[in-house]
Amino acid sequence: MILTTHAIVGAAAGRIFTNPFLAFVAGFASHFLADSIPHWDYHLNAFDPDKREKENKVFTREFAADAARFLPDLIIGIIAAIFIFRSGNNLLYSPVSLLAGILGGLLPDMLEMIYLKFHTKFLSGLSDFHNFIHHRTKLTPFKGLTTQVLTIIIVVILSKLTG
Numbered sequence: 001m002i003l004t005t006h007a008i009v010g011a012a013a014g015r016i017f018t019n020p021f022l023a024f025v026a027g028f029a030s031h032f033l034a035d036s037i038p039h040w041d042y043h044l045n046a047f048d049p050d051k052r053e054k055e056n057k058v059f060t061r062e063f064a065a066d067a068a069r070f071l072p073d074l075i076i077g078i079i080a081a082i083f084i085f086r087s088g089n090n091l092l093y094s095p096v097s098l099l100a101g102i103l104g105g106l107l108p109d110m111l112e113m114i115y116l117k118f119h120t121k122f123l124s125g126l127s128d129f130h131n132f133i134h135h136r137t138k139l140t141p142f143k144g145l146t147t148q149v150l151t152i153i154i155v156v157i158l159s160k161l162t163g
Contacts, residue, residue, distance in 0.1 A: 001034045001035055001039050001148055003073040003109065004077035004080060005077070005152060006034060006077065006106050006108075006109065007102050007106055008081045008084060008152050008156070009027075009030045009034050009151070009152065010027030010102045010103070010104050011027075011081035011082070011085055011098050011102050012101070012158070012159035013027040013030050013101040013159075014085075014094070014098040014099065014102065015085050015159045015160075017097060018094050020094070020097050020100040021100070023094075023101040023104065024103060024104040025104060026101060027100065027101035027104025027106075028104035029104075030101075031104070031106075032130070034105075034151060035108075035130070035134045035135065036133050036134070037147060037151060039135065039138075039144045039148055040139045040144020040145060041144070042073075044066040044069065044070065045062040046065075047112075047113055047116040047117055077102075077106075078102060081102050082098065084156055108130055111123055111126055111127075112126075115127045
């Protein structure tokens with residue numbers, strides 16, 4: 001899934017669980033549930049094990065190109081998540097819980113990027129689980145984004161029905 005989807009689904013968890021710790025845990029778990037749905041996501045070359053440079057430089061041309069993909073996705077996701085769960089000038093729900101849910105929803109991909117870039121041993125188990133749970137079917141961009149939009153709509157409706 002793209003980061004926007006994970007941010008919004010994580011925010012929905014933060015809307016349901018008003019305790020920031022529970023919102024974070026639910027957001028983290030929601031990441032894996034969302035990744036188990038067939039979807040599309042963009043490829044990041046700097047994190048591709050087959051294309052990795054021998055030296056683990058952080059800032060490479062590939063990383064800059066990847067950042068041009070994932071940073072707008074990340075920013076749009078966070079803004080959209082906050083926008084969806086606000087009314088007028090005030091957040092309807094605990095802003096700390098919403099942010100905790102967003103962070104939890106995004107964190108697995110951030111940790112996966114760290115693992116793939118630096119092969120950090122202590123993250124190998126999480127990476128293995130992430131790869132195991134990730135749906136094997138890669139949809140076309142149109143079908144995959146449609147699936148993600150539907151996922152967002154369903155999750156937002158369900159989160160708003162809970163309270």
